[in-house]
Amino acid sequence: MAPNSAPKRTAHPMFTSMVDVIRTAAAAEQRAGFVAEAQAARAEAIKSGCGYAATEVHAYLAARAQGKSVAKPKAKSWRST
Numbered sequence: 001m002a003p004n005s006a007p008k009r010t011a012h013p014m015f016t017s018m019v020d021v022i023r024t025a026a027a028a029e030q031r032a033g034f035v036a037e038a039q040a041a042r043a044e045a046i047k048s049g050c051g052y053a054a055t056e057v058h059a060y061l062a063a064r065a066q067g068k069s070v071a072k073p074k075a076k077s078w079r080s081t
Contacts, residue, residue, distance in 0.1 A: 048075075049077050049078060049079040050075040050076060050077055051075060051076065051078050052073050052074075052076070056073035057073055060072060060073050
């Protein structure tokens with residue numbers, strides 16, 4: 001071994017397992033938050049009866065991605081009166 005070289009160290013298997021558990025738990029929390037947000041948005045859409053036309057949203061996002069300044073789509077009633 002060279003005089004100034006340190007021996008190579010590898011992570012202890014238990015440490016690696018703990019890191020995996022932490023990452024999995026964080027991903028599960030993030031997924032649960034996403035699902036809760038989606039459920040709340042769905043409930044609000046059903047309650048209000050309003051939503052956005054997908055074609056208008058897609059056009060808006062495409063224009064914004066190209067750096068254009070465009071008006072946001074307007075929510076519209078999707079219920080028949």
